[in-house]
Amino acid sequence: MSEEKQSRERKKGVTGKAFSFTLLRRVLAYVRPYRGIFFLSLSISFIFAFLSLVRPLLMRYTVDNYILLPDPPMLLNMTMLMLVVLIGEALVQFADTYLTNWIGQSIIRDLRVDVYRHILSLRLKYFDNTPIGMLVTRAVSDIETIADIFSEGLIVIMSDVLKILVIVGVMFYFNVKLTLVCLSTIPILLVATNWFKNAIRVVFQDVRTQVSRLNTYVQEHITGMSLVQIFGREEKEMEKFEEINAAHRDANVRSVWYYSVFFPIVEMLSSASLALLVWWGGKGVLQGTVTPGDLMLFILFIHMLFRPIRQLADRFNTLQMGMVGSERVFKVLDTKASIENIGSLGADNISGAIEFKNVWFAYNDEDWVLRDISFSVKKGEKIALVGATGAGKSSVINLLGRFYEYNKGEILIDGKNIRDYELGSLKKNVGVVLQDVFLFSDTIANNISLNNPEITMDKIKEAAEFVGAGSFINRLPGNYQYNVMERGSTLSAGQRQLISFIRAYAYDPRILVLDEATSSIDTESEQLIQKATEKLTRGRTSIIIAHRLATIQNADRILVFEKGKLIEEGNHKELLEKGGQYRKLYEMQFREEPVA
Secondary structure: OOHHHHHHHHHHHHHHOOOOHHHHHHHHHHHHHHHHHHHHHHHHHHHHHHHOOHHHHHHHHHHHHHHOOOOHHHHHHHHHHHHHHHHHHHHHHHHHHHHHHHHHHHHHHHHHHHHHHHHHHEOHHHHHHOOHHHHHHHHHHHHHHHHHHHHHHHHHHHHHHHHHHHHHHHHHHHOHHHHHHHHHHHHHHHHHHHHHHHHHHHHHHHHHHHHHHHHHHHHHHHHOHHHHHHOOOHHHHHHHHHHHHHHHHHHHHHHHHHHHHHHHHHHHHHHHHHHHHHHHHHHHHHHOOOOHHHHHHHHHHHHHHHHHHHHHHHHHHHHHHHHHHHHHHHHHHOOOOEOOOOOOEOOOOOOOOEEEEEEEEEOOOOOEEEEEEEEEEOOOOEEEEEEOOOOOHHHHHHHHOOOOOOOEEEEEEOOEEHHHEOHHHHHHOEEEEOOOOOOOOOEHHHHHHOOOOOOOHHHHHHHHHHHOOHHHHHOOOOHHHOEOOHHHOOOOHHHHHHHHHHHHHHHOOOEEEEEOOOOOOOHHHHHHHHHHHHHHHOOOEEEEEOOOHHHHOOOOEEEEEEOOEEEEEEOHHHHHHHOOHHHHHHHHHHHHOOOO
16 A cells, blocks of 8 residues: 555544544543542633633623713722632632643653553564654653643533533623624634634644654664764765655644634634624614623623634644544553563572473564474583574574564473563573663663662672673773763773673573674673673573684584574584584684684
8 A cells, every 4th residue: 555545544534533432531541540630620620611701790890880880989999809800710720720731741641651661561573563763752742642631622621611601691691682693603613613623633643643753763763873874875864854854844834724724714703703793782882772881791702702612623623632642552552462471480599491392483474483493401501502694593592581472382491381480580580691782871880780779889890890891890980870871872892792791690690691792892802701701601501692603612512503493413522523514604714714
C-alpha cells in the first residue's frame, strides 16, 4: 500500500470514528485515586458557571435603579459589590484552573509510569521492529494530550455547556423576543462549528503522525551522526530532514488555516448578533418596552454566550485529540510482547550447569537462526563459541538470558528449564558483557551500579581494582563521579569495555557471558581485559564469544557454529588436529594477523 493511500486510510478512519466512551472510561479509571479532587474541581466549575452570571445581573439592576434614577451612594455600594463578586470569580477561576491542571498532570504521571514500566517488560524483538522515536512520542507528547482532557477538555466542556444553558435560560426569562433575536445566528454558528470540529480532527491526526515521524528521524540520525559524517551523507540527510520537516510544517499550517477561517466566522456572527440586538433592543428602549438595563444585560450575555460556543469546538477537538493520544498510548500498553514470567524458582544459588537440548530458534517465523542445537556446559567450565558472522553465536546468548524465547527444544540450568526460574532472578545471575557497550549519560559509579543500592561505592572500587581499571578511573576529573556523557562518548572503546567488566564483577553473576568483549579495542586495553577475563571466569561458568581465536585458546571447550548448526566441539588442540572448520578459521586468521 502506498504512503499516500495509507494517509487517506488514516484520515478516513479518523473522520468516521465516533467518540469512544469505552476509551474515555479507561482514561477515567486513572482518576480513581484523585476522585475527591476531581469532584471538587467539577463542583467548582459549576459554581463558576453560575457565579459568572451575577455581575451582569448586578449591572442591569444598577443601571435601571441607580443610574437612570440617580442615587450616587447606592451606585458606589453596587460598584463595590460588583468588585467583590469579581474577586470571588477570580479566586474560583484560579481554583478551577489549578485543580483541573493538577488532576491532568497527576494522571499523566501515573499513566507515563505504567507505559514506561510496560516498555521495560517488552521483549527485545519488539524493539527490533518498532522505531524508538515512535515510542518516545507515545511516552512523552502523546501522553501530554491526555492531560488536556482534564485541563481543557472534559470538565471545562461540562462547565461551558452548563454556562450556555443557564445564560439562555436567564435570557428567555427576562425577554423572549430579545433572546430569539440574539440566537438568530446560532444555527449558522452550529454548522460552522461542526465543520471545524470534523476538519480539524483529521488535520490534528496528521499533525500527530508527522510529529512521530519527525521524532523518529531525528532520534535515529543524531544517534547515527558518526556514520552520516563518515560517509559524507550530510547533504542528503539534510534534504530528507527538510522533506519531513516540511510535511510537519504543512500539517500544522493546515490546522492554522482552519482556525484562521473558523474564528473570524464566529466573530462575524457574534457581531451580527450584537448588531441585531442593538437594532431591535434600541427600538424597544425608545418605545419603552425594553429597559436600558435589559439591553446592557443582553449585550453582556452575547459576549458571554459566544465565547464558550466558540471555544466549545476547540474544547471538543482537544477532548478528541486526547482520545487519539490515549488510543495510541493504550495501544502500547496493550501490546502483548513481554517475556512470560511464570517461573517461581530463584537463581541465586545455581551452580551454573547449562544444557541445550535440540533447540530451534528464529527471530521471524521459521527463518531458523539456530537448528537443532544440543550441547552442555559443566559447572565452572569455560567454553568458547566461534564461527562466522550470522552463524548463531549471539542467538545462543540471547536465549540463555531469555532476551528472546526459543521455538523448540529445551534449555536447562542445573537440570531445570530456564522458564521455571523467576525472570528477574535469572537475569541477575546471567551476566553479559557485550561488544557494543552502552553507557548512560551519568557518572561512572552509577553506570557500574545501575543505581542498585546493594552495590555500594566500596564494592564499586573493589570491582574496579579487581578488573585493573582503578588507575584509569582515578585519573579522570571527579574519579568515579566523572560523567561519561551520552553513550560514554568521552571514553575510549577500551575504557567503556572495562567499565562493563567492572559492572559484571560487581553484580557477581553465577554465569558469565562475554560477547566479543575484546574486539575493536586498543592493545593496552585488550591486555587488561584478558587479565580481567581470567579473573572473572575463574571458578565460574563462562561462555565466551570471540572472533579473535587467540583469546579463547585456553578455553576448556570450543564450540564451532556454522549457519545455525553446531558442527564441531573440542578444545583448541583437538580441533586443530581434526582439520575441520575451526582449523580453517584459525589458519585464515593467523595468515592475516600473524601471532608474535
